Amino acid sequence: MAKYFQPEIETAPLETIREIQNERLINTVNRVYNNVELYRERMNAAGVKPEDIRSIDDLHKLPFTYKQDLRDTYPYGMMAVPMSEVVELHASSGTTGKQIVVGYTENDLKSWADICARQLYAVGADENDYVHVAYGYGLFTGGFGLHIGAKRIGATTIPVSSGNTPRQITILKDFGSTVLCCTPSYALYIGETLEQMGLTPDDISLKAGIFGAEPWTEGMRKDIEKKLGLKAYDIYGLTEVMGPGVAFECEEQSGMHVNEDHFIVEIIDPDTGEVLPVGEEGEIVFTCITKEAFPILRYRTRDIGVLSREKCSCGRTFIKMSKPRGRTDDMLIIRGVNVFPSQIETVLTQQGYSANYQLIVDRVNNTDTLDVRVEMSADVFSDTVRNISKKEYELKEALKSLLGLSAKVTLVEPQSIERSTGKAVRVIDKRKLHD
Secondary structure, three states, rough: OOOOOOHHOOOOOOOHHHHHHHHHHHHHHHHHHHHHHHHHHHHHHHHHHHHHHHHHHHHHHHOOEEHHHHOOOOOOOOOOOOOHHEEEEEEEEOOOOOOEEEEEOHHHHHHHHHHHHHHHHHHOOOOOOEEOOOOOOOOOOHHHHHHHHHHHOOOOOEEOOOHHHHHHHHHHHHHHEEEEEEHHHHHHHHHHHHHHHOOOOOHOOOEEEEEOOOOOOHHHHHHHHHHHHOEEEEEEOOOOOOOOEEEEOOOOOOOOEOOOOEEEEEEEOOOOOOOOOOOEEEEEEEOOOOOOOOOOOOOEEEEEEEEEEEOOOOOOOOEEOOOOEEOOOOOOOOOOOEHHHHHHHHHHOOOOOOOEEEEEEEEOOOOOEEEEEEOOHHHHHOOHHHHHHHHHHHHHHHHHHHHHOOOOEEEEEOOOOOOOOOOOOOOEHHHHHOO
């Protein structure tokens, strides 16, 4: 079974990784200071010169980069090379403002292919596999990252893109797809559709799935694995840093290895910006140290997570990061209580419900309300009204126990919450419409 795509770096001693990071960080800081106006101004304002950065121990001296900075310099203000050297552009969805536009040189695309290839090898894929890419293609980075990674390992690459789920299943069956790449919520939808079509996991050939671009829980992982008959792996990335492949899960399925030869990861206190020790929970921050077109220093992801240097049974020595445990910017404050959608999802899956749910937050008579709509399974839906009311009460009490606040729980019929072929819409905050 394929295990390491680039064993010399994936299993390198920590000292070797650190030497690589030191050299690449110094080079990157010099390049951005000379070529990116925003960084030159920020560093000058902070009294930091490139020569002050001698190793990763000096990283904390550098200023943070925020998403707003990337909007303010739209479209090409953060490029560190002439546009004549940029061979590909990608962009974020732009749902909360101007799009974030990122560029790639030929070398950047090679690096991106390498890190996605590492993920594919980590799930046991090689040149004999059929990689079914059902992430969206286009300006979104999802489809292209896994696409070039699959080509890099010599696998047969199937660029299906997202949508038209019955056709996806026909292709899964007829083409013999062995690795599925898409968002976890879409993987769950494919599993549900498979069932509705009267098929079972035995009718398809999937052995592994690479799912990212949105948060998901262990309960959702088990559900996907059962519905599709595969082993489900997490992949982490964001447009601003590279796209999918910044960190990847191995066979242990206990956190994602950060590709430390390309990215330096830190955990900070989101309120003070102070760097926290490994093992403490905080906001994840990334610095790119190999990107040519769009290098980024100390980018605040808003994702909350934990790092670990514990030895991994897979043999990789890269630091591990947990699944993001929420986001500082998707945290809901309801009646003074901090609530993350992932907390609610954990309760639902523990209680035996699927991860098809929606949170509706509103403000009535100056008081915040939380309505949790959860899809029932077919057998619960056929239950008596009295039993359904009892289940709603039990779920309400379980949520109250975890969150410390009361929510209205409504069990709704199967398939009634709208499905998405991309990222699932979990939260509707009506307070933003009223305020």
